[in-house]
Amino acid sequence: MNTITTDASASRECIDVNGRHYRRPQRTTVVICFDGCDPAYIEAATQTGVTPALDAMRRNGHFALADAAMPTFTNPNNVSIVCGAPPSVHGVAGNFYLDRATGETVMMLDAALMRAPTILAGLADIGSPVAVVTAKDKLRKALAFGLDGIAFSAECAKGTTDDEHGIDDAASFVGLPKPDQYSPELSLFVLDAGIRLIEAGRAEVLYLSLSDYVQHKHAPEAPEALAFMAAVDARVARLLELGAVVGITADHGMTDMARPDGAPRVTYLGDVLDAAFGEGATRVICPITDPFVRHHGALGGFVRVHLLKDGLSRQAVHDLLAAQPGVALALTGEEAAARFEMPEDREADFVVVGAEGFALGARAVDHDITQLAGERLRSHGSLSEQRVPFLLSHPLLEAEAGHRLRNFDIFDFVLNRVG
Amino acid sequence: MNTITTDASASRECIDVNGRHYRRPQRTTVVICFDGCDPAYIEAATQTGVTPALDAMRRNGHFALADAAMPTFTNPNNVSIVCGAPPSVHGVAGNFYLDRATGETVMMLDAALMRAPTILAGLADIGSPVAVVTAKDKLRKALAFGLDGIAFSAECAKGTTDDEHGIDDAASFVGLPKPDQYSPELSLFVLDAGIRLIEAGRAEVLYLSLSDYVQHKHAPEAPEALAFMAAVDARVARLLELGAVVGITADHGMTDMARPDGAPRVTYLGDVLDAAFGEGATRVICPITDPFVRHHGALGGFVRVHLLKDGLSRQAVHDLLAAQPGVALALTGEEAAARFEMPEDREADFVVVGAEGFALGARAVDHDITQLAGERLRSHGSLSEQRVPFLLSHPLLEAEAGHRLRNFDIFDFVLNRVG
Numbered sequence: 001m002n003t004i005t006t007d008a009s010a011s012r013e014c015i016d017v018n019g020r021h022y023r024r025p026q027r028t029t030v031v032i033c034f035d036g037c038d039p040a041y042i043e044a045a046t047q048t049g050v051t052p053a054l055d056a057m058r059r060n061g062h063f064a065l066a067d068a069a070m071p072t073f074t075n076p077n078n079v080s081i082v083c084g085a086p087p088s089v090h091g092v093a094g095n096f097y098l099d100r101a102t103g104e105t106v107m108m109l110d111a112a113l114m115r116a117p118t119i120l121a122g123l124a125d126i127g128s129p130v131a132v133v134t135a136k137d138k139l140r141k142a143l144a145f146g147l148d149g150i151a152f153s154a155e156c157a158k159g160t161t162d163d164e165h166g167i168d169d170a171a172s173f174v175g176l177p178k179p180d181q182y183s184p185e186l187s188l189f190v191l192d193a194g195i196r197l198i199e200a201g202r203a204e205v206l207y208l209s210l211s212d213y214v215q216h217k218h219a220p221e222a223p224e225a226l227a228f229m230a231a232v233d234a235r236v237a238r239l240l241e242l243g244a245v246v247g248i249t250a251d252h253g254m255t256d257m258a259r260p261d262g263a264p265r266v267t268y269l270g271d272v273l274d275a276a277f278g279e280g281a282t283r284v285i286c287p288i289t290d291p292f293v294r295h296h297g298a299l300g301g302f303v304r305v306h307l308l309k310d311g312l313s314r315q316a317v318h319d320l321l322a323a324q325p326g327v328a329l330a331l332t333g334e335e336a337a338a339r340f341e342m343p344e345d346r347e348a349d350f351v352v353v354g355a356e357g358f359a360l361g362a363r364a365v366d367h368d369i370t371q372l373a374g375e376r377l378r379s380h381g382s383l384s385e386q387r388v389p390f391l392l393s394h395p396l397l398e399a400e401a402g403h404r405l406r407n408f409d410i411f412d413f414v415l416n417r418v419g
Numbered sequence: 420m421n422t423i424t425t426d427a428s429a430s431r432e433c434i435d436v437n438g439r440h441y442r443r444p445q446r447t448t449v450v451i452c453f454d455g456c457d458p459a460y461i462e463a464a465t466q467t468g469v470t471p472a473l474d475a476m477r478r479n480g481h482f483a484l485a486d487a488a489m490p491t492f493t494n495p496n497n498v499s500i501v502c503g504a505p506p507s508v509h510g511v512a513g514n515f516y517l518d519r520a521t522g523e524t525v526m527m528l529d530a531a532l533m534r535a536p537t538i539l540a541g542l543a544d545i546g547s548p549v550a551v552v553t554a555k556d557k558l559r560k561a562l563a564f565g566l567d568g569i570a571f572s573a574e575c576a577k578g579t580t581d582d583e584h585g586i587d588d589a590a591s592f593v594g595l596p597k598p599d600q601y602s603p604e605l606s607l608f609v610l611d612a613g614i615r616l617i618e619a620g621r622a623e624v625l626y627l628s629l630s631d632y633v634q635h636k637h638a639p640e641a642p643e644a645l646a647f648m649a650a651v652d653a654r655v656a657r658l659l660e661l662g663a664v665v666g667i668t669a670d671h672g673m674t675d676m677a678r679p680d681g682a683p684r685v686t687y688l689g690d691v692l693d694a695a696f697g698e699g700a701t702r703v704i705c706p707i708t709d710p711f712v713r714h715h716g717a718l719g720g721f722v723r724v725h726l727l728k729d730g731l732s733r734q735a736v737h738d739l740l741a742a743q744p745g746v747a748l749a750l751t752g753e754e755a756a757a758r759f760e761m762p763e764d765r766e767a768d769f770v771v772v773g774a775e776g777f778a779l780g781a782r783a784v785d786h787d788i789t790q791l792a793g794e795r796l797r798s799h800g801s802l803s804e805q806r807v808p809f810l811l812s813h814p815l816l817e818a819e820a821g822h823r824l825r826n827f828d829i830f831d832f833v834l835n836r837v838g
Contacts, residue, residue: 011536011565013545014435016835021433021440126432126545146430290665416435 015122022119022415024126025313028198029414030245033078034232035135035187036212036380038253039065039389044220045229053237054229057246057393061418067404068252070340071302071353072380073288075142077251078134078209080408082118082143086341087094090116092142093342094287095171098306105285109138111145113346115130119411121146123205131166131203132280133193135211136184138290143207150203152389154189155181167202184228191235196214198242206244215254216296216378217341246393249407253385257299257359257377264377266299270353270363272307276320281309285348288381297369299361301354301382304333304347314349326358328382342364356384394418434541437504441538441834443545447617447663448833452497454554454606455631455652455799457672458808460482461602463639464648472656473648476665476812480837483687485809486764487671489759490721490772491799494527496557496670497628501537501551505760509535511561512761513706517725518682530564532765538830540565550585550622552612554605554630557709562626562803569622573608574600586621603647605630607834610654617661625663631821634673634796635715636695665812666833668826676778676796677720683796685718686745688771689782692724695739700728703781707800716788718780720773720801722778723752723766733768738743740769745777747801775803813837 013024045051057063069080069087071094079092087093092113099106120143124130130149130410134140137153144151150166157171158178167173174193179185187210197203210232218225239246259265270284288300307317315330322330331339331349340351356362359379361367369377388407397419432443441732464470465477476482488499488506490513498511506512510532518525539562543549549568551557556572563570569585576590586592593612598604606629616622629651637644660667680683689703707719726736733751740749750758752766759770773779776797780786788796807826816838 009539010437012435014433014440016431016433016440016442018429021435023435122430122432199746262762295823 012289013126015119015126017119017122018089018116020084020203022084022123022411024123024128025205025245025415028242029306030194030239030244030246031081031410031414032191032246032248033081033209034250035074035210035249036215036252036254037250037389038215038220038385039387041215041221041225041229042255042389042391043148044231045226048226050226050230051233053233053240054391056240057236057248057391059392062388062392062396064405065387066249066399066407066409068386068388068407069259070383071287071388072252072382072385073300074212074251074290074303075139077407078139079142081249081251081410082120082207084408085116085121086406086408088337088341088343090114091346093346096275096285096287096289097346098285098304098348099282100306102328104408107138107290108142110141113147114142117146118143120149120205124149128205129203130205131194131197132207133190133197134207134209135190136181139209143209150197154179154186154193157189157193168200174309176211178258182213184214184231185199186213188231188235191232194240195235195242198244203249210233212254217375217380240393241350244393245414245418247410248389248391249410250388251407253388254380255301255357255384257301257357257379262374262376264297264299264369264372265326265357265361266359266361266367266377267324268361268364269303269305269321269324270328270366272320272324273317274363276311277309277317281312282306282317283308286360286362288379296377296379297367297371298353299359299367299369299377300379301384302387302399303352303362304352305352305361307349318350326355326360327352328355329353350377354382356382394416421448422750425787432545434545436541437502437508437535439503439831441503441542441830443542443547444467444624444664444834448663449663450500450626450829450833451610451612451665451667452500452626453667453808454493454538454626454629454670455634455671455673456669456808457634458806459672459806460634460644460648461640461808461810464645467645469645469649470652470653471833472659473810475659476655476667476810480813481811481815481820483809483824484806485668485826487669487805487807487826487833489761489802489805490706491671491801491804492719492721493631493670493709494561496826497558498533500576500668500670500829501539501626501828502535503538503827505825505827507756507762510762510765511532512765513723514703515706515708516765517702517704517723517767519725520801526557526709527561529560533561535562536565537562539568539624539626539667543568545763547624548622549624550613550616551628552609553628553763554609554789555600559630560814562628569616573598573605573612576608576612578701603633603650605632607650607654609673610651614654614661616659617658617663628664636794638675638797651745659812663812663831664837666829667808667810668829669807670826672807673797673799674720674776674803676776676798677721679680681793682777683716683718683778683788683791685778685780685796686723686743687780687783688722688740688743689780689785691739691743692736693782696728696731696736701725701736702727702729703779705779715796715798716786718786718788718796719798720777720779720803722771722779722781724769724771726768735810737769740771745774746771748772773801775801779810782835811837
């Protein structure tokens with residue numbers, strides 16, 4: 001009977017965040033939130049042969065489809081991914097909301113709404129060097145919630161400070177020209193920054209969050225989309241070459257919401273409600289609204305409806321909403337919160353989910369569709385954009401248990417479940 | 420919409436040990452391995468009203484029956500509890516074994532057989548002050564495997580060193596007279612030492628492992644047993660008073676293995692095998708054997724059989740073993756390892772499990788039953804002693820999922836599952 005050496009991996013430091021546990025990584029670990037990367041973009045790129053690194057991940061690692069959090073917007077899903085939990089836990093269910101206490105609409109620009117800690121902050125607390133790089137700066141503050149590490153955006157990389165961002169002048173560190181905020185280069189800068197951070201030994205856990213500028217503008221088969229996929233793929237290849245465990249998922253998919261003639265297929269629920277109940281009786285909030293409306297004119301497949309006037313018949317409002325073309329579901333806030341794991345205490349009176357290929361708007365006057373510059377409206381927000389890719393560089397240690405896979409499971413997989 | 424303060428408990432440091440995770444405790448946490456505490460001792464004490472603190476734990480916390488690891492001996496179960504895993508994972512399946520490489524029998528006196536890390540060592544690694552106090556010194560070395568903390572035994576508390584035991588002269592620190600190793604006081608010293616360590620702020624996680632001296636000698640209703648239960652209870656009361664989360668389980672139960680006339684009910688398998696196959700053809704190993712044989716004469720309900728001579732018919736040996744009175748199960752080593760989660764690479768040719776109320780021995784000459792000093796044989800080792808108490812001072816956060824509860828789940832419960 002011989003003594004067998006203890007398996008060192010049998011004991012590992014970990015963190016318990018929002019009821020799930022995550023092992024401290026022993027290899028560089030990168031999660032990419034590939035903004036707007038509908039599975040169709042991966043398929044088109046693979047068919048065309050422009051993404052050899054992604055193909056290698058599928059072949060040597062693991063590929064599946066996962067469900068994004070609802071609504072299928074950027075902020076709720078990025079926050080879900082870094083918290084490993086749905087919006088009901090962390091509190092962020094939109095980019096833009098009506099503060100019912102003040103009656104003001106508010107753009108989410110920081111972490112004020114977050115009520116759950118992040119996996120990233122937890123890993124940093126036990127000594128893992130963590131870095132977050134986002135395309136847009138508004139997301140940076142939320143994702144860096146509680147984080148003692150590096151966090152900056154491609155948008156505002158210039159002049160960052162060690163004090164606030166964990167790194168002085170990230171732009172100089174990355175050494176690339178500042179990308180235009182409406183460009184594919186914004187996302188590529190994020191990936192290049194991640195690569196630089198690893199090469200310089202500055203980070204072992206990285207969360208890289210891209211922009212969906214390209215996907216809003218171009219269908220999966222479009223040359224511009226394929227070129228973007230190839231450019232992303234080259235960065236992924238470098239991450240793999242550096243020995244990183246890489247996990248890629250998306251915040252939401254993307255759907256064409258235009259008619260055959262190219263005009264956006266929109267139901268303006270604000271106008272419908274105003275006609276029936278009078279101006280000012282209700283307020284339609286489009287939570288896709290963000291400071292970068294040029295992508296989509298603030299039009300997506302999910303809106304919230306607040307009743308502002310006393311004495312309105314909730315049933316009448318509900319029935320009117322449910323009867324509109326392009327409406328897949330009209331739910332009370334309570335129903336929607338329960339069904340989609342959203343924070344009930346922050347829900348509107350009604351939640352309306354669009355049918356596939358339809359956008360829902362407030363009043364026509366609220367949306368400047370000239371910003372689409374004649375391009376077809378491509379957007380997201382509804383259940384139709386919930387399926388997203390879930391791609392891992394390394395094979396699973398154990399077969400999946402058959403539960404519903406979520407995009408916000410990705411840190412669990414890269415930290416706990418790959419070999 | 421108001422910002423709600425983040426729940427600090429939503430992010431906690433933890434460790435991942437042998438595939439399970441354990442949160443770093445925020446309160447003093449004590450696990451007591453109540454050696455030989457068959458559930459009948461708890462029941463008898465409760466009926467008699469001598470254990471108010473244990474009764475309060477049942478009422479305010481949680482009480483269940485759990486299954487010990489097989490074989491139901493002290494070392495395999497203590498090691499299972501501190502590893503949170505069965506012997507197949509950690510490698511310790513007895514107190515005493517035949518080293519097949521050398522042909523020598525070996526008493527397990529240290530951690531040489533252990534091939535898995537402990538929860539205690541893991542917690543110490545992330546900064547929790549950990550203390551282990553055992554009744555007997557042989558167990559101390561195994562339980563302190565890899566531990567950067569305090570570990571000493573009641574047996575050898577005098578003259579401990581900070582270097583080896585994490586504390587200088589534990590006997591002086593505890594301030595109690597050295598107990599006799601064959602006495603109830605040995606266990607009480609362990610509990611008193613734990614209390615002193617907490618009072619002095621020296622430990623936040625404690626594992627206190629008692630001796631089954633009393634249970635081997637006395638039935639649950641005996642005045643000596645009740646007096647011992649009352650004395651243990653007084654120490655538990657103090658632990659609760661100090662605000663500790665307390666979990667109590669046992670390494671095994673205890674069964675009367677004597678005939679009505681008081682003689683031990685033993686089947687000496689060594690003699691049976693020698694008569695059939697010749698002396699030296701086989702070797703029966705009693706893994707209960709330890710340096711403290713006075714309790715039980717090395718007689719228990721589980722033995723291993725090694726075939727030493729070439730050309731023996733395995734089928735003939737098996738059939739002979741299976742046919743003996745007092746034999747509940749005769750299994751091949753492979754079968755036994757799979758069935759009882761024991762390390763297959765360390766198993767004997769055969770494993771024999773006793774029927775309820777029967778002891779299994781090697782040869783009569785190997786067992787000095789005069790050591791029982793005329794008392795009824797009470798012992799353990801078989802499936803009949805697998806049911807043990809599982810008592811928690813605090814209520815469960817969530818109802819149990821209905822899985823098979825094991826004594827080695829207790830750290831999971833005290834660290835992760837009570838409120």
